[in-house]
Amino acid sequence: MNIKEKIYRPIFLILIYLIITIAALASFQEHGVHIEEKYHRLNGLFWLNHIAQIFNFENLSFITEKKMIGIGDYTLNRPADFPKYGIILDLPLAFIEIVFELEKIENIYYLKQSISFLIFLISSLFFYKLLIKRFNNFFLCLAGIILFITSPRIFGDSFLYKDVLFLSFFVISLYYFFNLTENLNKRDLFLFAVFNAISFNLRFFAAFLPIVFLIFLILKNFKDKKIVKYFKIYSIYFFLVLFFIVLFSPYLWTNTFSNLIEIFRPLKNASIGEDIKILFNGNFYSNRYVPETYLFTWIFITTPIITLILFLFGYIFYVRKFINRFINLKKSAIYNDLWRSQNESKDFISFLILTSFVFTLLIFNSPFYNGWRLVYFLNIFIIYFAVYQINNLSILFRKVLITKKLLVIITILAIIHNVISLIKYHPFQSYYFSEIITNKMKNSFEGDYYGLSGKHFFQRLNLDYQNSKFKIAVASHTPLQRSLESVSRDVRKNFEVIGQDYQNADFIYKNNISEVNSRLNKKYNIPANFVKVYELNIDGTVIYEIFKNNR
Amino acid sequence: MKIFFYKSILIFVLFILAIHFSFGLIKKELSREISNLTSKESLEAMKDKLREEIKIGIEKDNILKPEDAKIIKRFLDKVQSELIDSTEK
Numbered sequence: 001m002n003i004k005e006k007i008y009r010p011i012f013l014i015l016i017y018l019i020i021t022i023a024a025l026a027s028f029q030e031h032g033v034h035i036e037e038k039y040h041r042l043n044g045l046f047w048l049n050h051i052a053q054i055f056n057f058e059n060l061s062f063i064t065e066k067k068m069i070g071i072g073d074y075t076l077n078r079p080a081d082f083p084k085y086g087i088i089l090d091l092p093l094a095f096i097e098i099v100f101e102l103e104k105i106e107n108i109y110y111l112k113q114s115i116s117f118l119i120f121l122i123s124s125l126f127f128y129k130l131l132i133k134r135f136n137n138f139f140l141c142l143a144g145i146i147l148f149i150t151s152p153r154i155f156g157d158s159f160l161y162k163d164v165l166f167l168s169f170f171v172i173s174l175y176y177f178f179n180l181t182e183n184l185n186k187r188d189l190f191l192f193a194v195f196n197a198i199s200f201n202l203r204f205f206a207a208f209l210p211i212v213f214l215i216f217l218i219l220k221n222f223k224d225k226k227i228v229k230y231f232k233i234y235s236i237y238f239f240l241v242l243f244f245i246v247l248f249s250p251y252l253w254t255n256t257f258s259n260l261i262e263i264f265r266p267l268k269n270a271s272i273g274e275d276i277k278i279l280f281n282g283n284f285y286s287n288r289y290v291p292e293t294y295l296f297t298w299i300f301i302t303t304p305i306i307t308l309i310l311f312l313f314g315y316i317f318y319v320r321k322f323i324n325r326f327i328n329l330k331k332s333a334i335y336n337d338l339w340r341s342q343n344e345s346k347d348f349i350s351f352l353i354l355t356s357f358v359f360t361l362l363i364f365n366s367p368f369y370n371g372w373r374l375v376y377f378l379n380i381f382i383i384y385f386a387v388y389q390i391n392n393l394s395i396l397f398r399k400v401l402i403t404k405k406l407l408v409i410i411t412i413l414a415i416i417h418n419v420i421s422l423i424k425y426h427p428f429q430s431y432y433f434s435e436i437i438t439n440k441m442k443n444s445f446e447g448d449y450y451g452l453s454g455k456h457f458f459q460r461l462n463l464d465y466q467n468s469k470f471k472i473a474v475a476s477h478t479p480l481q482r483s484l485e486s487v488s489r490d491v492r493k494n495f496e497v498i499g500q501d502y503q504n505a506d507f508i509y510k511n512n513i514s515e516v517n518s519r520l521n522k523k524y525n526i527p528a529n530f531v532k533v534y535e536l537n538i539d540g541t542v543i544y545e546i547f548k549n550n551r
Numbered sequence: 552m553k554i555f556f557y558k559s560i561l562i563f564v565l566f567i568l569a570i571h572f573s574f575g576l577i578k579k580e581l582s583r584e585i586s587n588l589t590s591k592e593s594l595e596a597m598k599d600k601l602r603e604e605i606k607i608g609i610e611k612d613n614i615l616k617p618e619d620a621k622i623i624k625r626f627l628d629k630v631q632s633e634l635i636d637s638t639e640k
Contacts, residue, residue, distance in 0.1 A: 222553045277592075286590070289583035292576065329557055337557070363571045365579060520592035 009138050013128070016142070017121065020149060024117055030427040032455030033109045033486040034160050035479055039079075041108065042071050044094030046079035047087045047250050054253070063098055075479045083251040084263050086202035088169075089116065089161050105485045116161035123168035124149050126175040127380065133178065134346050135391050143411045144387040150418035153302050153371075154379050156429030160450065166202040167377040173199050173209055174349075174380065181216070181345045184233055193237050197244030204263055205357070205377070210241060212352050216345070223336045276515040278369050282444035284517035287367040295361065298372040301437050301445070303382060304421065306414035308434075311382045314389030318351055347388065354381040370449040425538055428452060439540030448511040453544040454483020456536060457509050461546070462491045469494050473505035475524040475547075477515040502527050508547040 049064035051057075079085065093112050102108050124145050131141035149155060157164045176192035179185075192213075199206035217230040224230075245260070246252045252259050277284040280294060291297075300308065325338050339345040357378070368374065390411060397403035425432050430450060433442040457480075461470060472495055474480045481497040498505055500523060508530055518524050530547035537543070587593060608614045615623065 218556075222556075275586075277590075286583065286586045289579055289586055292579075326557070326561075329554060331554060337553070359568070363567060363575070365575075517590070517592045520596040 005138070013142070016146065017125075021118075021121060024155075025114060027426065028113055028117060028159050029110055031113065031156075031159050032427065032452045033106075033483065034450035034452055035454075035482050036162070036450075037109050037112070038071060038073055038482050038485065039076055040090050040112070040161070041094070041097075042068060042076065043079045043082075043085055043087065044090030044092075044097075045071075047091050048094045048098075050250050051091075054250075060098070064094070067098075073479075073482065075481075083259075086166075087250065088198055088201045088248060089119075089165060106488070109485070112161060113159040116165055117158050119168045120158040120164055121149070123171045126172045127383075130171070130175045130178055130346075131384075131387060133182075134343055135387065137391065137394075140387060140390060140394070140411075143390070143415060144383055146415050147307055147386065147418065148379070148383045150415065150422055151304065151307070151379055151383070152418065152421045152425060152429045152432035153373075154376055155422055156425070156427075156432065157373065157376060160430070163203075163373045163376040166199060166205070167380065169195055169199040169202060170206060170209075170377045171380050173206065174353075177209065177213065177349065178346050180213075181349065182342050189233065189237050190240060193240035194244055196241050197248055200241075200245050201248045203374075203377075205375070207264075208353055208357055208360075210238060212349060212356070213237065215352065216349060219338060220336060223333070276369065277517050279444065279446050279512060279514065281441075284514075284519065287369045288365070290368050292362060294368050295358065295372055295375070298445075299378070299382070301434050301441075302371065302432060303379075303434065304414065304418055305434055305436050306410060306417060307382065307386050310386035310389045310414070314385035314387075314392065315351075315354075317389060317392055318347055318385065322348070322351060350381050350384050354378060354385075370446060373449075428538055428543055431538070431541060431543065433539070433541055435539075442539075442541045443512065446513060447541060448478070448543055449513055451478040451480065451483055451511075451513075453511060453536060454478070454480050454509075455486035457544060457546065458484065458487045458491060458495060460534065461507065462487075462494060467494060469496075470506040471496050471498050471501075471504055473498055473500060473502045473508045475500070475502075475508050475510040475526055477513045478509075478511060480509055500524075502530070506549050507533075508549075509544060510547065511544040512542065 045064045045068050049061055049068065052061035052064060089112070093108075093115065096102070096111070097108050102111065127148055128141055128145045131144045132138070135141055135144075154164055154167070158168075173192060173195040176188045176195060179188040180192060192209075196206055196209050199209070214234060217234055221227050221230050246256055276287050278287050278290065280290060281297065285291065303311075322338065329337050336345070339348045357375075361375070372378070390407060393407055394404060397407065421432055422429055428448075430452065431447055433445075461472075467490075472480065474497065484492045484495060484497070502508060508526060510524070510526065514524055516523065526547050529550050531550055532545055533548045534546040535542060535544075613620075
């Protein structure tokens, strides 16, 4: 890399990040609040109160208790009943809320959303570093992170500090894991353990990292023959992970061992979960028995097509390589059995995490809902193998100028397509569907599961009917009353949400979220005296509808 | 040792996959069907259907075919006479 490149690359990178940050932060308040924001706030306050009580901070304990009482919602779960839920963002944010005396509920949520997005952006920098170490090609890796950030559903969810927050910490963990493949040093081992524990705090899926790390060391040992050293390294790492898992989770501060086992119970009892019906491909299924194709279908219909094709070819290409390596195993060799270089070891780790995770989900019959949001972190590997494939093709066609240029055009097209989709779906990027499926098909899957359209709905009615007071019924499983917190107090007081009491309602809000089979159960049927007066339709996807009482 | 390790892993993975894609899938399919049939909505739908059929039947001039009516009458008469006999004894 010459001096010119050394200067312009960081400038170019900073410029891209500045544009993304400004564009995102200028428009993120339009996203509305999702139905679980209230719960997350309560969760943060609950654990802050717990800590305040342990350390005898009376004032803090009093304030948190007062705030918790103020969060009145009969539909909300009690954090004490779900003590396993991650607190890595909820708790610090509850602390910030108290320290900075944030009173306006919208501001509390927006602060949380902006911090969640900034963590996602920081994690994308780690993803860039991870890619650059692997592929050593600035423009390819730049394209990789732009595709990573602009994946429509991931971008939309990056404000919602749930699944994408896990993705963010997972990618940072992976970065340090990849560093360890180059050099097993103490610093990276320590940071890998810290971020692994943080990821684990959000989702226990992060337990895959220690398993894959162990497999990696075992396989590496076959060539290096340093079993004692690797055993020592793994023991230190494992101890650190356990230590930080306990440290980051106040739930584990008492009855540590039994509570830790309790965290793994969802995996053991994966087939037992909340038995609700979910709309999938036009049919209602119990979430315990979704079709085998559920995950693959969702990824297929919500991932931009160019990225998806590149990923599929990249993955197949690697699988072929992996099988070849496996078939040609030798009793003794001067190289590692399943990889030949540090770069290849990273491909192997990515392949192993992705494949073993997907198979585990299938074998344990994991209950799914809301598309593939629970496993959005798989997008890391989708982009990784897409970039891997672009790299393969550019090596393959390095001497054919036209093909090389064609590859650049395809990559730029993929980015432009993502950016256009982000603009088209704004502020509902979380509900993006690929253009390859028909509009009818788009509406035969769950839509607005976060209830983000609530804000749009209240603002729309307020605008159309100039501050009149209305009773709103809800023909959906969405707890719409929680969305009232996304609008200003003046607007909020004009609406009363009355559940499914349709006959006393002035308007009905409907989105296609139902916990029952709505073809058999009529609880969300719109009564005959209501007429549709509005429908928010984005690219063929019906986000929500408004029905007016014609009495 | 190394080859044994790889072979063991391969056999283990193939075994798990074979079980899953044979018995596992059949079990899941059956469970799904049972869950669908016994779900609250399905039972409610069945009840609704039954009510609907009864309503349609009531509105008809004749619910039964003449031959069926004769058979049922003879059957009920027979049962009745047997019941009377048993009480007289």
